[in-house]
Amino acid sequence: MPLISVVVPCYNEAESLPVFVEACRGVFDDMVERFGTSFEMVLVDDGSTDDTVERFKEAEQVLQGHEVRWLSFSRNFGKESALLAGLEHARGDYVATMDADMQDPPSLLPAMYEKMLETGCDNVATRRATREGEPAVRSFFARCFYRLINGISTTEFVSGERDYRLMTRQMVNAVISLGESNRFSKGIFSWVGFKTEWISYDNVERAAGDTKWSFFSLARYAIDGITAFSTSPLQIASVSSLLLFLLFLVLIVIIIVRRLVFGDPVAGWASTACIILFVGAIQLFCLGVIGQYLAKTYLETKSRPSYIVKETNFG
Numbered sequence: 001m002p003l004i005s006v007v008v009p010c011y012n013e014a015e016s017l018p019v020f021v022e023a024c025r026g027v028f029d030d031m032v033e034r035f036g037t038s039f040e041m042v043l044v045d046d047g048s049t050d051d052t053v054e055r056f057k058e059a060e061q062v063l064q065g066h067e068v069r070w071l072s073f074s075r076n077f078g079k080e081s082a083l084l085a086g087l088e089h090a091r092g093d094y095v096a097t098m099d100a101d102m103q104d105p106p107s108l109l110p111a112m113y114e115k116m117l118e119t120g121c122d123n124v125a126t127r128r129a130t131r132e133g134e135p136a137v138r139s140f141f142a143r144c145f146y147r148l149i150n151g152i153s154t155t156e157f158v159s160g161e162r163d164y165r166l167m168t169r170q171m172v173n174a175v176i177s178l179g180e181s182n183r184f185s186k187g188i189f190s191w192v193g194f195k196t197e198w199i200s201y202d203n204v205e206r207a208a209g210d211t212k213w214s215f216f217s218l219a220r221y222a223i224d225g226i227t228a229f230s231t232s233p234l235q236i237a238s239v240s241s242l243l244l245f246l247l248f249l250v251l252i253v254i255i256i257v258r259r260l261v262f263g264d265p266v267a268g269w270a271s272t273a274c275i276i277l278f279v280g281a282i283q284l285f286c287l288g289v290i291g292q293y294l295a296k297t298y299l300e301t302k303s304r305p306s307y308i309v310k311e312t313n314f315g
């Protein structure tokens with residue numbers, strides 16, 4: 001009997017949790033009958049200040065016949081940390097990650113599981129079909145973000161992708177094996193590889209409460225993503241330092257030639273300018289070199305595995 005874990009990060013979701021848990025109960029019961037699976041729900045309270053944990057205890061009653069495991073953080077650590085904790089504590093052969101606000105419809109889970117069995121993939125991911133219902137400015141910046149990050153990162157990011165997925169145990173183990181503390185899940189899911197199938201669905205409004213994201217927190221999140229999955233900004237700074245270094249050397253030559261041809265009408269100008277340019281050039285050169293090493297050091301400190309094995313013939 002394959003076990004499916006459903007990991008749910010929750011921050012002040014007391015209002016939407018009852019609706020969510022009820023919807024999950026229907027889906028779980030249905031899937032137990034149709035596919036012969038069993039279920040475990042892993043609820044992670046990310047330092048909520050409302051009755052979220054009380055709702056967890058009620059969920060244990062509502063989901064009788066299915067296992068419920070919950071844990072509660074000492075403070076708000078952010079969704080990425082809550083997701084990681086959930087994945088680390090999930091024991092399923094398959095693990096789904098889902099938001100608690102019904103924006104990741106639990107009713108999609110059977111289709112995701114079916115697709116996984118049909119295609120033999122390791123990961124069924126979801127994306128929003130359109131950005132309808134989202135403020136135009138936010139859509140615009142979201143599109144810019146995806147264009148930018150796909151341009152500068154070797155990891156692939158899919159526009160409109162959600163954190164709603166169903167993964168095999170093997171893929172979950174790979175995701176957990178990335179020990180970096182600045183986690184950007186969308187990148188990590190893509191970085192670990194494995195075969196992914198996509199399902200699109202229409203945007204759904206929150207069941208209750210408000211989104212935890214403001215425009216500025218999203219902007220910060222975007223910068224987190226870029227710095228976690230690309231050293232391009234550092235490379236750009238470093239390469240432009242080296243180019244300026246070369247330009248300064250050329251300028252020094254021009255000044256010396258001018259001085260030799262036209263003399264020195266403003267006494268001391270040529271030598272002063274040369275000294276300034278020379279010192280500037282040395283500093284930029286050193287900055288460029290430091291940038292290169294810093295980029296390497298940054299990647300090393302993440303200590304990501306050098307590879308992830310999917311299959312062998314020796315067990």
Ligand code: UDP
Binds near residue numbers: 008079099103
């Ligand atoms: N969440 C969390 N910690 C946070 C913020 C959000 O665990 O600091 C959870 C939240 O309870 C929800 C999910 O992450 O289950 C997505 O949050 P939200 O709905 O606010 O994001 P949106 O759907 O607007 O992108």
Ligand code: MG
Binds near residue numbers: 206
């Ligand atoms: Mg939401």
